[in-house]
Amino acid sequence: MQISFEKIYAIFFFREKNREGVICPVCSSFERHRFFWFLMKEKTDLLNSQKQKKMLHIAPEKCFTEIFSNLSHIDYLSADLNSPEAMEKIDITDINYPDESFDVIYSSHVLEHVPDDKKALTEFYRVLKPGGWMLLSIPINENLEVTDADLELDDPQERIRRFGNVDHMRVYGIDFEDKLEISGFNFEKYYPADFVSQKLIKKCNLPSQPVYICKK
Template identity: 35%
Template sequence: MKPRTLKFWSGSVKEHSKSAITLNSKGVLCPICSSRFSNFMNFGKPKRLNARCKNCGSLERHRLLHLFFQNELGSFTDNASNYKILHFAPEKFFYNYFSSIKGINYKPCDLTPNKYKWKGPVNVSKVDITNIPFESGYFDFILCNHVLEHVLDDALAMKELHRVLNKKGFAIIQVPIHPTLENTYEDRRITKPSERKIAFGQKDHVRWYGKDFKWRLEHVGFQVDVIDYSSQFTPEEKYKYGLLDSESIYLCKKSS
């Protein structure tokens, strides 16, 4: 993908264009690694059909974000001098992209950075999301994708993300949301991995987020735009790229 000048979010979604990627009449296409298959691998519990790329390992949420970055936000170039990006639990394909761009001040991080065995030009730093070691307003862009469901004090984590984001920047904060829950379900008395798996769907999750996730972000000061981006694609394109109707994008700015 040829880099383009960074464009800040304008608040409206453009009509989807297929100019960047040409569709085949058959099979699937990963927009991240450009691999083509008859279908994506099934993945998850319960199994989701057409979910995981056989080459780069991307899931539906990763491919949706990649398409959103490409079509709506533009890309990062040498003109974006010292543009500061904070990336929690860095996915390898997004890490490869961000870390390869000259002029970007890229900070990939995780509470347990040693689990990232792959090598790259930027080290993954140890950072506690509830105590981020950067000054207020430091970052221009924050990517936090499926992290908060692992964090006991998610309100404090959200406050920290809000604090370190600058007033002109934006953050994309994603979590798994239960399709039938109005309010987030959590119970700190549930501590055993086996019990958490039953209660929250995964042994290392500490809650199921409900439809109140937007309110929880707004409660710490974010202005939140919930973008149903998959609706910009036809049913054929959704299958082609392996996208979910249920995955929205939570794009956050500072409201104050």
């Protein structure tokens, strides 16, 4: 399935209420989704139709669900604890699949909502096949050495002030990478500028935060 998001992004402005230049009016992608697309094309074998893969997509985004589910070489499963849009209801701290079930896991901005994020990472590692990989992003402040978290905080405005969203339980610092290592993952961290031109970064309004490719 050949889709040129680059051409779409070069034509349209991206808008979200109170944040101009974010959501694509054609595919509803956020800036991080557009970065994921470049990353998947350039740094993974996800789109290689010669390799069959079983994929777990956590908290499925509309802009990717149709693409992934229509790739003939991917056995696709979307999952979420609450969303009716997902194919299965799954708690990522207790994934009801055997060890080494998936070749690929995709999780974008999910862990900050999960009380026991360490257990979620352990479960991701458990159900990933040896040689498999996970595409992972979280809201991270790389100026923070230590993650700012408070599971008991119940003041919505204070949650927004500290964590950026009323549903977030933490904002990650650079110690997040310690959690990846403790869970068993080897990982590579990518920024758009690592492989996307500045011209395209500007056109597509790509984010400044990194994305992790975590390998087992």
